[in-house]
Amino acid sequence: MDSALALVAALAASLFAADLWLDYRRRPRPHIAAYGIGMTMFAIATLAFFLGVTVGWTGPMYRVFYLFGAILNIPFLALGSMFLVVGKRSGHIMAIALGALTAISTTLTATLPFANPLPETGVPHDVFAPGFGPRLFAIIGGATGATILAVLSLVSIFRFWKKNRRIVWGNLLILGGTLAAASGGTGLALGESSAFALSLLVAVTLIWAGYRVASGGRKAPASSDPALAGL
Numbered sequence: 001m002d003s004a005l006a007l008v009a010a011l012a013a014s015l016f017a018a019d020l021w022l023d024y025r026r027r028p029r030p031h032i033a034a035y036g037i038g039m040t041m042f043a044i045a046t047l048a049f050f051l052g053v054t055v056g057w058t059g060p061m062y063r064v065f066y067l068f069g070a071i072l073n074i075p076f077l078a079l080g081s082m083f084l085v086v087g088k089r090s091g092h093i094m095a096i097a098l099g100a101l102t103a104i105s106t107t108l109t110a111t112l113p114f115a116n117p118l119p120e121t122g123v124p125h126d127v128f129a130p131g132f133g134p135r136l137f138a139i140i141g142g143a144t145g146a147t148i149l150a151v152l153s154l155v156s157i158f159r160f161w162k163k164n165r166r167i168v169w170g171n172l173l174i175l176g177g178t179l180a181a182a183s184g185g186t187g188l189a190l191g192e193s194s195a196f197a198l199s200l201l202v203a204v205t206l207i208w209a210g211y212r213v214a215s216g217g218r219k220a221p222a223s224s225d226p227a228l229a230g231l
Contacts, residue, residue, distance in 0.1 A: 005197035006050035009204055013043035016208040023215075030091055031083035035211070038076030039204075045069025046200050049123075053197075057118040062127065067109040070138040072102060074145030074181060077207070081152040105137040123196050149178045156214075170214025177206030 020036040048065035075098055083091030115129035128134045153175040160167040181203035 003050060003054045003197075005201050006046060006053060009197060009201040010043060010046040010050050012201065012208065013039060013046050013204045016204060016211075017043050019208070020211075029083075030088065031080040034076055034080035034083060034091075034095075038073050038078075038080060039207075041068035041073035041076060042200075042204060045073060046204075049197070049200070053121065053123070056120060057124060059114070059118070062118055062124055063109050066128070066134055066138070067106060071105045071109065071134065071141040074149065074178075075101065075141045076145075078145040078148035078152075081149055085152040085156055101137065101141060105134065105141070108132075108137065109134045146178055146181065150175055153178065167214045170210045170212075173206045173210030173213060175210075177203045177208075177210060180206060 017036060017039040020032055020039055024032040024036055045065050045068040048061050049069065052061055052065060079091060079094050079098055082094045109128075112128060112133050114127050116127050118124050118127060130136075153171040156171045157168050157175075160171075180199050
């Protein structure tokens with residue numbers, strides 16, 4: 001069951017990433033690029049998870065899964081919301097900080113030895129040692145990224161509550177997907193592969209649906225209100 005859920009989640013994330021890059025090709029915008037990078041990372045990490053629980057974990061496979069799934073994907077999705085909701089200046093500042101996080105976490109995740117052996121099946125947990133290393137950056141990236149996504153979704157909900165309910169519903173779906181992705185960390189910590197795979201599928205489905213609902217809401221009134229033309 002966990003393998004099937006992981007495969008469906010990987011396919012959904014891949015389709016969502018392709019959808020985002022098609023949008024970017026039609027009309028290049030920094031928030032779409034950030035969303036596209038984040039969802040591409042989500043797809044790669046979910047595919048690595050599927051392979052790990054299906055054929056067994058290897059060191060490189062787990063490092064890819066951990067870097068893109070536990071550390072970087074949520075912050076890049078949050079960067080997209082920062083560009084869209086707050087503005088380009090704030091987005092560029094966050095992009096610089098995220099560049100530093102990416103460089104340091106990639107180096108540490110790729111080079112630090114494992115403190116514990118990889119299991120033959122299920123979800124590996126506590127593989128890296130605590131302290132200054134990938135586990136610390138997973139906490140920083142996951143908590144900060146999820147908080148930014150949640151806060152900016154709430155900002156959009158309040159901003160458009162009376163102007164455009166479709167954007168409100170889209171952001172509620174995105175908020176639900178963010179919470180689902182954050183809850184997956186609990187399953188990861190407990191080694192529950194099925195719960196973690198289900199959280200990935202729910203997260204990508206809700207975020208994709210929210211993006212599409214909000215995009216439609218922004219395009220419809222774009223001519224009458226420039227503030228609605230972000231997507």
